[in-house]
Amino acid sequence: MAELSRLYKAYELFDKANGQDPNKEVFQGNLYPKEVLYAHRMTQKLLEFEPGASEALRLAARCQHICRWEIPRETYSMDRVGYLKWRQDLKKFHADKASSILKAVGYDQATIEKVVFLLEKKQLKKNEDTQTLEDVICLVFLEYYFEPFVVKHSEEKLIDILQKTWRKMSGKGHEAALKIGFSESSLKLVQKALNS
Structure with a gap:
């Protein structure tokens, strides 16, 4: 049970961080910060697609785009090179943000490293x-x-x-x-x- 409550605490802090998103999206008549809505969709889809997903995978799905608006695409050259650099920088940024939250809620280094591995899309x-x-x-x-x-x-x-x-x-x-x-x-x- 302690593990489950820690998972939900991490979700709560991911959502709190994403709640700062200035970009909004309307869904079913409600207004959401864009990245909160995306994170909830990721969790819901993961549970439909792979109900037995590991804890690290559940965490990675929830924080996949954490605070993405802080690194806008427009700040990179609008070509393939710029796009790829943006994507690489985002992976590291998301991994760093997620790691600090996971440490704060008491996850061990091995779990944090698994989440980072997934966020960096290693061994696809x-x-x-x-x-x-x-x-x-x-x-x-x-x-x-x-x-x-x-x-x-x-x-x-x-x-x-x-x-x-x-x-x-x-x-x-x-x-x-x-x-x-x-x-x-x-x-x-x-x-x-x-x-x-």
């Missing part, structure tokens, strides 16, 4: 927990964030995004993705991306 396709986290990230993106992309990008760009997302996922992730209730237009794009 080789490590089961890293792959599960990536699958959940992709599923949350496809279910909640892909539709807004559709109105902003060309079909060519959307198909490229879908194909890149698909490549990161496992077979189990693909099965779950195909059960998402996409709009008719998005489903057509998904099918086109998979058949290209």
Whole structure:
């Protein structure tokens, strides 16, 4: 029971940090700080996708984007090099933020190192927990964030995004993705991306 209460204490502190997000999102008539809503979606999706997820994986899913707004994409060059540098810097930033919270609630170094390993996406396709986290990230993106992309990008760009997302996922992730209730237009794009 002590372990469970520590997990929920960590969730509470992650949510408190993310609660400072100045960016807001409306969902089902309620206004949320964007990263709080994202973190809750990650936890919910992980529990649906992998109910027996390890404690480290549950922690990593909850703090995947912790305080992301503090490092805006616009502060890097708007090309592939800038994007990759931003992503690398974010991984370290999220890992550092999460580590300090996990230490504060009494997690041991071994657990903290496991969470950092997952946040840094190490051994993708080789490590089961890293792959599960990536699958959940992709599923949350496809279910909640892909539709807004559709109105902003060309079909060519959307198909490229879908194909890149698909490549990161496992077979189990693909099965779950195909059960998402996409709009008719998005489903057509998904099918086109998979058949290209």
